[in-house]
Amino acid sequence: MPDQLPVTLQDVRDAAARIAGVAHRTPVLRSRTLDRLVGAEVRVKCENYQRVGAFKFRGAYNAVSRLPADQLASGVAAYSSGNHAQAVALAARELGTTAVIVMPEDAPRAKREATAGYGAEIVTYDRYAEDRVAIGQALAAERGLALVPPYEHPHIIAGQGTAALELIEDVGELDALVVPVGGGGLIAGSAVAATGLLPGIRVVGVEPEAGDDTKRSLEAGRRIAVPVPRTIADGQAAEIPGELTFSVNRRLLDGIVLVSDDQIREAMRFAFERMRTVVEPSGASALAALLAHRIDPLPRRIGVVVSGGNIDVRRFAELLDG
Incomplete structure (x- = not known):
């Protein structure tokens, strides 16, 4: 494996300059109820308020x-x-x-x-x-x-990393960053930004139980394919990590945790009822990991990325009633 990562902190900063004034600088929300339920100070980066409704x-x-x-x-x-x-x-x-x-x-x-x-x-x-x-x-x-691939390109990864860059610029010190994982572009870029700005920060990915290709791959030390995942988190239904994203994630991630579809539904419900924000299933998985107490040991200050909110009202109601 080469010593140099394919994406650097400077690449993320360059991407931030390029998208400034075109992409939204999305808000960071805080919920006392969330802090109490999780047992930590949680800062929620809301990419569901990004243009097109997602970090992409x-x-x-x-x-x-x-x-x-x-x-x-x-x-x-x-x-x-x-x-x-x-x-x-x-x-x-x-x-x-x-x-x-x-x-x-x-x-x-x-x-x-x-x-x-x-x-x-x-x-x-x-x-x-x-x-x-x-x-x-x-x-x-x-x-x-x-x-234009969804994650297998340095410019894509660098662009996605601007979400974590903004989060850290806005809130300062964090002990951990929790990010949804599909093909791995968001967490790869986020990990580059976070570890570059805050050496020692833990970066934890979250996958649906049915689509644990990155978790298996990290444990094996090589990319592992899984059957096409059947999960409500359609944006995380990846069969195998990207080659480029995995080259970053295997070096920078501290681990992957898994959440069930039911736990994702509960996170969507919590975000709607207590934070007054609509989150799609893939976007809610990292929040679900916190609410389900999947992060162990528990850091004091946690950043979590809500990656998207693209869901119509009928599907949203159907999932929460299910």
Whole structure:
């Protein structure tokens, strides 16, 4: 393994400068009830208030805005279950180009409609029988588009890391940072920012029980694939960690904890009832880990990333009634 990480703190700072004034600087919330239930001081970074309703806009804009002019003019392509799809679609629109997005047939309706609403063309596939990466690569090659991956790119990782950069700039010292894990881009960028600014901080990832590919991979010391996860946390339904993201995460993470779908539902309910904020299942997993007392030993000051809030009212009610 090379000594130099593929993304540095300076890369995250450069990304922050590039997205400033385009992406939102999202709020950090505090709940006394949450502190009491967890037994620690918790600072909640609310990426559900980001443009497109999720952290993904940070990395997508950072990556798309750095494309050479001729590639940008030709258009971009991406594959995503929803949030990256919307992020690339909006970044393309902001930068005056077009986007084609490969999305699973069962992607949440709200995410499909929002992606189309930003002007993107949508191509669907069966996530349980087809390979989205192969489809996206073939489509990009056929149409001459620049492929913007959801996490396997230094500019994506650096952009996602700006969420943790902002959090630490706003709240100062933290003993631990707890972050949802799907493909690993958010936690990789967050870990680069957090460990660069606060040496000694613990960085803990959270996965759904059905999709524990990163946990297994860290324990094995190599990337491990799992069957396509069936979980309400659709944004975390990854089969295998990214090669680039894993190269960062295996060096910087202190561990991965798992949460059940029921625990995710309870975190969504808590965020809505006690913090008056709507969080999608993938976005709620890190909060679920705190409420379920999965972080051991328990630090005194914890930062937690709520990564997104893209869910329609019907699906939200259905999950909380389930």
